[in-house]
């Protein structure tokens with residue numbers, strides 16, 4: 237037997253489990269822990285998740301058309317607006333929940349007692365703990381996205397014409413979920429814990445207001461500078477992606493641009509977030 | 520994602536290369552282990568330690584001595600800036616994720632999971648370390664009973680008293696049956712009764728063969744609990760021995776502290792001359808401390824010498840050396856300021 241194999245065999249006899257298996261088990265258990273906490277706080281989660289899309293859909297697609305201020309003027313363009321808005325609402329609620337689900341608990345974990353120091357003693361690499369945070373946040377972002385559909389079916393006063401393109405939806409939604417959670421990890425690890433709530437005002441609000449939620453990105457053409465500036469906003473690609481996946485006949489960015497933008501943001505934000513997590517945990 | 524040394528599968532020879540330097544029966548072994556924090560704070564300097572299996576090893580030192588930093592390095596959370604360390608036969612720098620399987624940690628601050636109940640804290644901890652549902656449940660129940668927390672099983676951890684929280688932290692630290700338990704100031708802030716209760720628990724764990732490294736700034740704790748003690752200050756180990764050996768190193772078995780009227784230095788000279796060979800005196804705080812071998816007749820002799828020199832004794836106490844004495848002898852300052 238080689239020295240390495242010998243060493244490994246002795247380790248096993250001492251009760252060490254192979255790193256990969258132990259890491260995966262720990263990863264899964266951390267995820268179960270987060271889902272348990274989610275289940276305990278389900279009411280808060282539900283309110284947090286439903287409120288924003290509910291109000292958006294209610295005001296824009298019920299109140300406005302009813303009081304004769306429907307966006308678009310004629311009833312057919314009102315319907316078109318409601319349709320394109322729905323994609324934006326899915327994107328907004330996903331990014332909102334993904335960011336909150338990851339960033340807010342980190343405030344407590346990195347806080348004065350540094351609870352996180354216990355979580356990272358689980359037998360997996362520190363970056364694995366960070367990836368788990370993204371995974372748990374992505375699950376919550378997906379749930380938030382799903383919640384919007386029943387609202388879309390029930391509330392609007394004008395018809396909403398959704399055409400689901402499954403191939404696009406089933407690829408865009410998971411990427412959007414991971415992107416949202418990765419943004420949350422970046423925000424939660426790159427600023428001091430006490431300043432995280434402030435980030436909601438200076439990052440999340442601009443992202444949601446300037447994220448091509450209420451209009452397709454293409455229609456920003458008259459304000460060329462803004463159209464270019466908002467390309468640094470990941471929500472733009474998410475909303476365009478959901479328009480691609482959920483509607484027919486609404487203009488959207490080229491498909492390649494949507495995927496490229498989302499994947500690039502996902503990779504960069506994950507890397508920045510995971511690295512930030514390691515820096516906060518290890519010293 | 521980066522840093523291949525922390526990868527999920529460091530099974531290959533490359534990652535083990537450094538790890539092979541560790542002896543599988545080095546429960547804790549450090550060579551020149553150092554940590555300099557950004558900004559140049561040298562928290563730990565060139566630490567050389569070997570802890571044997573089943574030992575209770577104490578790191579005794581004042582605030583800022585580098586105890587928590589040492590525990591942080593040995594438990595993979597603080598990355599050493601120099602030196603090497605093996606824990607459970609695993610190189611903690613090369614394979615931190617693997618090393619974590621072998622260690623349990625009770626941190627200095629309360630790191631209980633405040634989003635979970637008392638029982639869930641133990642249950643999920645066991646799951647992190649690979650126990651299945653049934654095993655984790657059974658272990659959580661067993662530990663709650665053993666640590667007298669069963670009636671609080673469903674409580675939020677925020678509602679526990681400090682002593683209960685500390686018991687739960689210890690229970691969690693050993694829940695996955697680690698080979699090595701790190702306890703960072705486990706009894707700080709506990710009342711005497713809770714401290715004794717915790718000592719009992721640690722004695723029990725010692726009996727089961729667990730290796731324990733604990734830090735403390737209570738000398739009685741180091742004295743009564745530890746097989747060996749390292750006295751630490753400013754990031755360095757000043758002395759390392761059994762508590763008995765450390766106390767013997769003072770070179771005296773009796774210490775008399777005498778306060779008198781008059782000049783302490785003059786009285787010290789009188790005592791040194793009168794008590795003869797082997798007596799050593801120190802002055803400070805307006806009193807004279809005498810280190811002697813043999814306690815027989817010390818008090819009458821001191822009183823007689825004071826009378827003869829015309830000093831009036833205002834206070835006199837005789838004691839045996841403690842680790843505090845050792846610390847003062849080594850550093851010239853008291854352990855607790």
Ligand SMILES: Nc1ncnc2c1ncn2[C@@H]1O[C@H](COP(=O)(O)OP(=O)(O)OP(=O)(O)O)[C@@H](O)[C@H]1O
Nearest residue numbers: 519556560562580581582583584585586587588589
């Ligand atoms: N993350 C850090 N960054 C910079 N300096 C640090 C950090 N952690 C500890 N130090 C410094 O390192 C030194 C040793 O600190 P450490 O916490 O190890 O001491 P300690 O012996 O545990 O003290 P205490 O009894 O107060 O817990 C101190 O000077 C401290 O200020």
Ligand SMILES: [Mg+2]
Nearest residue numbers: 586587627703
């Ligand atoms: Mg400390």
